[in-house]
Amino acid sequence: MFQQLILAGVLSAPVVSVQKAQERYGALDKDYRMVNESKWIVPFSFKPFGLNYETRLNRDIIVPLVFVLQELKLRGLISEITSFHGCFSSRPVSGTNRPSIHAYGLGCDFNHSKFSSAFVEVWKRWGFTWGGDFCSWKDWMHFSYSWEKGECPNNDDAAIKE
Numbered sequence: 001m002f003q004q005l006i007l008a009g010v011l012s013a014p015v016v017s018v019q020k021a022q023e024r025y026g027a028l029d030k031d032y033r034m035v036n037e038s039k040w041i042v043p044f045s046f047k048p049f050g051l052n053y054e055t056r057l058n059r060d061i062i063v064p065l066v067f068v069l070q071e072l073k074l075r076g077l078i079s080e081i082t083s084f085h086g087c088f089s090s091r092p093v094s095g096t097n098r099p100s101i102h103a104y105g106l107g108c109d110f111n112h113s114k115f116s117s118a119f120v121e122v123w124k125r126w127g128f129t130w131g132g133d134f135c136s137w138k139d140w141m142h143f144s145y146s147w148e149k150g151e152c153p154n155n156d157d158a159a160i161k162e
């Protein structure tokens with residue numbers, strides 16, 4: 001279903017790297033703020049899914065995120081989300097000067113505690129990357145509509161081939 005929606009042009013494919021996010025959504029300024037923010041970033045509420053969170057997000061993430069949340073709800077997995085730590089955030093990757101995918105509104109952070117494999121599988125099915133799959137340090141709370149790899153040995157997260 002996910003691939004069909006991409007091919008039909010209903011969904012934008014996940015960006016393959018932060019560099020590709022910059023090509024698609026425009027540059028960030030020196031404070032990691034999107035120059036084209038008003039064009040891409042829209043309000044989003046988790047309330048229809050029983051979660052009392054609101055945030056702003058890249059409009060390209062909204063439809064896949066709604067599919068994820070709806071499926072988590074239908075499968076009785078939504079209760080695994082017990083805390084929310086933000087989505088859109090103009091900042092670098094922690095401890096670096098490289099832009100975070102959060103600066104493009106393409107990632108969300110939830111619990112620090114672990115999720116079940118069934119929960120993670122739903123996100124992946126809709127094109128999201130889980131930080132628990134990063135190459136080096138694991139970002140257990142992080143889901144993004146991108147193909148980030150984290151810090152990989154002998155290359156960087158721009159090395160993913162299209």
Ligand SMILES: [Zn+2]
Nearest residue numbers: 107108109142
């Ligand atoms: Zn994150």
